Amino acid sequence: MNKAKKLLSLFEKTMHILFAACGLVAVAFVLIITGYLIISGLPAIKEIGLKEFLLGRVWASTATDPRFGILPFICTSVYGTLAAIVIGVPVGLLCAIFLAKMAPKKIAAVFRPAVDLLAGIPSVVYGLVGMILLVPAVREAFGLADGANLFSAIIVLAIMILPSIISVSETALCAVPKEYEEASYALGATKTETVFKVVLPAAKSGIAAAVVLGIGRAIGEAMAVMMVAGNVANMPSLFKSVRFLTTAVASEMAYSSGLQRQALFSIALVLFVFIMLINVLLNFVIKREKK
Amino acid sequence: MKKTSISVKRRAVCAAENILMYIAVGLTTLLLVGILCYIFYRGLPNITWELLTSEPSVIRGINGILPNILNTLYIILFTLIIVLPLGVGAAIYLNEYARNRKLVKIIELATETLAGIPSIIYGLVGLLFFVQFCSLGTSLIAGAMTLVIVTLPTIIRTTQESLKTVPQSYREGSLALGAGKWHMIRTVVLPSSVNGIVTGCILAVGRIVGESAALLYTAGVANEIMGIIEAAKPGSGGSTLTIALYMYAKERGEFDIAFAIAAILLLLTLIINIGAKLAGKKLKK
Missing domain, CATH: 1.20.5 (Single alpha-helices involved in coiled-coils or other helix-helix interfaces)
Known part of the structure; x- marks a missing residue:
């Protein structure tokens, strides 16, 4: 009897350790990712020089005298993301307001799954539609030689971040206590005034979280952008072909070697640093909201 | 008024x-x-029957996406087989076992971090770690391992949420009847939270079906039909539907096939979304 008990407790302990190991796998993955990016990203930065790498305006990785300046990619990523946010957030926020407060139940029941569907569409499909519909349309509309440029990429990114902005801000709007609204009605405000002047400000930290999440999505998107941005290492300009941090990594990976390959890992490291900063910001915003 | x-x-x-x-x-x-x-x-x-059931062949002038469909299925299967025990195990640990608050915080922070990393970075690390360091080669299995990392946060979160909905009295009742902790989890807690796990799986499948950047350099771009045994071997790579779409549209300019694949992907997304919704509804009951 005693022996059986001991065996059982041994078994329970093993299970405990096994489950703890499963939990630690996630931590291990983060460490592996961080470790690999740092180890493989630093050598090229050391060789090129941090200043030359981050602030160099010329990227000519395959030239006989190769230059590795990634300022064009950084600027493109930042501009593209910000512009996508500027377009995507107001539209998404208004849709969220509609869903959370204004829409009749039946319409919300159709609109919400539609937003989910928009979120589920694979990025290559967005890229394909952008390539076939948007790029020629941009070319025609602005009389350009090529429609694959920063402008097209911004539109595609704005569309792609829309669903996450809608669903996160809707959650934030719905979390605002009913009493706020009732108090506002009691003071004689109309429904629209209540929603825009009471509920919206009350949900602002949740909405901030939505915006930060959108920034993360937009800066990390690779495939769709690769299909519509033209993929030339120019300094960003609205109607020029550009390359983002993500597409810079993806487009040369297949045939790169030597220092060029190492430089690609360095770009990934820079992107990773950006993402980590955004994550920290997101955690900060969410924590503040909980208070 | x-x-x-x-x-x-x-x-x-x-x-x-x-x-x-x-x-x-x-x-x-x-x-x-x-x-x-x-x-x-x-x-x-x-979308024709021929497209769905044949292997592309330049000599015979046939276009087919059967290999891509099969590869997608294989990758889904391999990924779920690995990620499911890991993710559910981690969720069980977080919800049932963990006493150490600090450790829980670290694990949860790690999960959130993983959820925010863009797939191109997963692809790159997958290339460095699974393809090169673990010498799996450009293969479906390396792609699946990469996707394990991608989908792990989803599985952990949904499982954790459903574990939280299991009433505490179930656990107490089971323990009072003399069950060991693992026995209690296996017979009482897990069966009551199976819907959440199913929802997690469906969401993970959705993510896998739509994933492209993480697979481009880990699973490769080959278009050959493989049996499942062959597909599980290191070194046997192949492209999924999304990668095939990208290659047909960007590299080869064959837009008809690209749009056919896009239509299939959309249908799959639709089915997955409806499935997740149904499973979620059951969960709420």
């Missing part, structure tokens, strides 16, 4: 805000309907 008490200016502002809102909603709706219609319009006519 008398409407007359509201000034003209207030009414104008309200109207403007409402109009803006309806414009945004209209735009979004138009966008979704437009994308759906256009892809189905261009894609559905190109």
